[in-house]
Amino acid sequence: MGRPRILILGGTGEGAAIARALGGRAEVTSSLAGRTKRPAALAGEVRSGGFGGVEGLARYLGEQRIDRLIDATHPFAARISANAREAAERADVPRLAVERPMWRRQPGDRWICVADAAAAARALPDLPDAVFLTLGPGDLDAFAGLGGRRFVLRRIDPGPSPLAGAEVVLARGPFDLAGERRLFEDYGVGTLVTRASGGAATEAKIAAARERGVPVVMIRRPPAEPGPRVSSVEAAVAWALNSAGSGSS
Template sequence: MHVLILGGTTEARRLAELLAGEAGLRVTSSLAGRVAAPRLPPGEVRVGGFGGVDGLADWLREHRVDALIDATHPFAGTISANAAAAAALAHVPPLALRRPGWVAADGDDWRPVGSLEEAARALPGLGSRVFLTTGRMGLAAFAGPELAGLWFLVRSVDAPERPIPARVEVLLDRGPFTLDGERELLRRHRIDVVVTKDSGGSATAPKLVAAREAGVPVVVVRRPPGPEGVAAVATPGEAVAWVRLLGG
């Protein structure tokens, strides 16, 4: 049985580790190639795109894939849509592995928005020193002249793509992050507003606790809905159970 994992996340790596111990399984993990030095999972690994829906469908047929698990980032909407469509074309059962989103706690000051552009429009009046943790792509939304008076601390694994905000300091770092470290970062840079995507998971959640403790508002970009008709699970263990059930 051949399982293709669309990966790049902590959950995808953990799923590949769990499936590597299953008898009678061939596991291939596909990485988009957007990170210069990704953490490679066990098993076969391919890097790069497939060429859209038709290219992925052809790959599924050519490599005789029996199950497709989309374990990409919750905000990788295009990839998830393409995966669902390709699986339907190739008649391969799909599954989405999605970590649960974050839930606000008592004392949180969250400002939910629907996009990076909405997040940028929400910033004036909230603060002047922004901790921007939305990744290296899409920073053009914060590069407009209307935000020229704000200072940004941008944290990402690799150097961000331009255009970027006019007044910016780039911090290249990879999670997981600690609560003490996030507290010190907010204090040292005098951060008074945080912008994040609702990625979920524990690796980057400490910034939310640090912001709550400091009374700092957090602009939270809501995650997009997943493709219709694709079953979803929240943990790698549940995905393994799905594969076992599929294999009979």
């Protein structure tokens, strides 16, 4: 048998690392939604843009003779993960989800856990400026009506601010603690609003908030799709290369 044909649903550091680690041992295609104008270079083939829902993805899996599907998308990218589960079932292609480990709460953390961006916005009146919003563009509308607040946003692509009046910091992760300390200091960050994304690449902001006693409004993760999952790049690579392997739930 030739090298396995692996489709990685990515747009994340984990997706990039799996593609890199598989190297020449598999025929790898990484799929990106196409949201970022200049995505970082990836090992193997890259395709960009939606598939057209479950049906489109199931068709793609068949047409491209994909042997295995790895869902390494962001923990908050719930729709594509649901589509991946259903399409893999329809096309009878084994699927593995890569679950990013959640951050651990530590002494000194002041987390206020909420269900969604609207609830995060409702929590703000009692919390100090400036408010550092590390959220996706789709979450920002919830903060648009809060006049008189100072917001700081971090984005990859330049362009008009998606939240009127917000100060924009252009940067691409991973972010280290020294850089996050500087950002909190320079912008006088008094509150951090973040999704409970977890993972090492963006954990430094949580440590910076802890050090400064800054409260963190933490938006809970959507529930993961049922089915096999692993929590490391190494385990995903082993699954991709092992014809008998499977993830653990």
